[in-house]
């Protein structure tokens with residue numbers, strides 16, 4: 001067993017400034033519903049270049065809200081990638097819509113636009129385009145396919161905070177381009193920016209923004225223009241003083257605290273630095289692994305995207321047969337050298353709930369199943385030192401011994 005410290009596959013990055021920001025929030029007048037929530041929303045919207053940002057308690061809640069704001073429900077089909085965390089599909093089920101899956105592109109491991117076009121049916125009312133590992137899908141194509149058929153495009157950029165892509169010399173941020181109606185980011189600790197737990201929805205659409213805000217807090221409104229009244233059967237109760245609110249639809253409490261937003265604000269101030277370090281580590285890995293015949297490194301959709309992607313994961317494809325070792329054995333061998341690894345993701349439709357509820361079965365998305373059978377995520381987090389990166393490289397290169 002190695003005596004060197006363990007390198008996990010992912011880890012949060014907390015600075016002294018982050019800690020000071022949280023302490024300052026704790027000493028302030030507001031622990032929740034205070035000024036740091038508004039400030040984080042404003043600065044985040046500005047950062048990505050979008051009109052509205054609605055911050056919530058996690059990205060699962062954010063995805064749920066996008067479904068409700070878009071008015072999706074029973075009878076609607078929502079397409080997402082099978083190569084994702086459960087939430088990208090569960091959000092459709094939460095509102096009674098049918099989650100369905102489109103196979104991935106074997107090069108980028110992201111939802112394949114050609115397959116989406118081929119599988120299209122009239123009941124598809126939304127596409128949740130997941131930015132796997134931080135890399136955006138082909139958003140212009142996906143938007144063209146979905147939008148021309150009247151469906152909403154939700155970008156699940158939970159992995160991609162701080163990242164983007166480049167088309168014809170123009171750089172776009174995830175959430176800051178014209179090819180999604182709403183974009184969601186996650187602020188879970190292993191992601192590129194953290195608030196402990198947290199999520200946000202970005203949109204340029206005023207109506208969606210209004211609805212997302214209201215649904216975040218119980219479906220309540222204090223906006224007089226939205227009032228419907230308590231009913232003409234209760235005239236004595238009709239006074240609408242400063243205390244007055246109405247609940248006009250059914251919402252949740254998906255709020256986030258000022259304590260968390262203080263952390264988010266502090267992290268946002270150095271997000272570009274964080275994403276650059278992640279890109280540098282990925283470049284080192286790609287160069288070191290280029291000659292290995294048992295391993296495929298991740299590829300960007302466009303070569304120039306490599307300068308913009310905010311990599312959350314470094315997921316490689318390993319030919320375990322060539323190595324004559326199982327994935328469990330490989331993970332054990334790496335663990336023996338104190339190098340962590342993880343497997344992301346099991347195709348969501350193979351989960352018992354999805355098989356039992358929707359009748360999905362193996363073979364539905366063959367590229368996604370092949371990807372999963374070879375997938376291994378190697379350590380990637382900004383506080384990794386160059387020596388840590390080198391240790392991972394050596395451990396991986398020695399797998400064929």
Ligand SMILES: Cc1ncc(COP(=O)(O)O)c(C=O)c1O
Pocket residue numbers: 058059060061084085087088130156158159186187188198199
């Ligand atoms: C692609 C994707 N979408 C959504 C989520 C849900 O995020 P959260 O944990 O903030 O609810 C995750 C979490 O890992 C994710 O990876």
